[in-house]
Amino acid sequence: MLFAGIGPAGQQRLLASRAVVVGCGAIGAAAANLLVRAGVGYLRIIDRDFVEPSNLQRQTLFEESDALHVLPKAVAAERRLRSINSSVAVEGIVADLSPRNVEALLGEVDVLLDGTDNFETRFLINDVAVKSGRPWIYAAGVASYGLTMTIRPGATPCLA
Template sequence: MKTERYLRQILFHPIGKEGQRRLAESSAVVVGCGAIGSTTASLLVRSGIGYLRVIDRDVLEESNLQRQELFDEEDLREGLPKALAAEKRLRRINSAIRVEGIAADLNPTNAETLLRDAQVILDGTDNFETRLLLNDYALKTGTPWIYSACLGSQALLMDILPGKTLCLRCLVDSVPLPGSLPTCETAGILAPAAKLIASIQTTEALKILTNHPEALISGLVNIDLWKGSFQKVDTQTAPSPTCPACQKGEYEFLNAKGFSLTTTLCGSNAVQITPGGNAENGAKIDLVALSLRLQSALGVDNISQSPYLLKFRLKGREMVIFPDGRALLFGTQDTSLARTLYSQYVGL
């Protein structure tokens, strides 16, 4: 290990030479390489982690450049998947690190392969469903993971240590009803808020990987950079006794039962997305409210409605949403693109 490169970090006492050595032998997986994921990946590679895997299903778009620090205009011209563009950039930042970019949609079929060997999992996702999948995998394998999210100027974070802290499922019963929450695409996102939470996320990962559990933040971090509010919510830190995931071992997202189903349709150039769980409960989306949220992002002329559905045009394609959350995306057979657009504009 080259100590010169990491000297300032080694001089920071809690890490020291021993921490740096541990770090060089450790591995982490970043799931989702957007605003949070790309900052976290960059910081971890600079810190001298041994191995980093970055998983992302999307291709870079111009609107990503405002906040996703691993990418630039040249990457945009090359049109690479973000995972591969990130891998290239991360290797340029630190060639001594083993970096692997995986362009894939994380789902119950591949999660156990793609997340294997992670000593910590970093949340850079944009949807609750994938977080609940990470949560299941983490609980099943005893892997710590760090929940992080950012919307507008607000950012959230929580360390989840299986067997020690509560898990994400303790806090939420199921995936929020599709279309019920704002997303970055409909409500926007302030880059500094994402970078701030990514910095905290990376710090938490460093504590885990250098064996400093005593320094971990307990509870939920809730920051609003615009309002200038910095809170740590300590209300509940113990697992919920009725949690199906961490108390009963029912991994409904990892075993596919609660996860959405995305299938290419016979005939039309179209993909169907069926969200998991909620339809069985008879829950319905408020299509009028969703339409209003979409209007600011897409323009009112791109949206139409009937009592049975909401339609919107998006990047040359058309998405049709039904009240139970099912959707058809016409104009593609790419199931991961369908999941991306669904989680971006409707919300999973």
């Protein structure tokens, strides 16, 4: 699979990369979907919530059967993403990111993506990114509007 525009060397770099998406709602699901389709080598998805019928109109990784079976979002997303690109290692983790587990859950990845809906978790992500020097992407959405901010510790502003 070749992602147009980055060439073979860029594709190899992408294949060797490891990402984590925290929160698998509308933004996190879209980010995870695009990363897997582009050919990221490894993707960890962390979410504590379950798929509900009200999610289906904006959270594109999920189907009615996921809501009917009340699947955890991380589990349903992992299944769907593996079926999209089986060459990507996808790990779904059903967990609430907290000060006790944040370093372990966000460890061993190259980039952190925020798909959460609360600042407490965003501050945890920020702290780990700044401490480790890894980039993270802040994303937020309200109704039909969204925003993103890429944070490169030591080079751009952060939430500290």
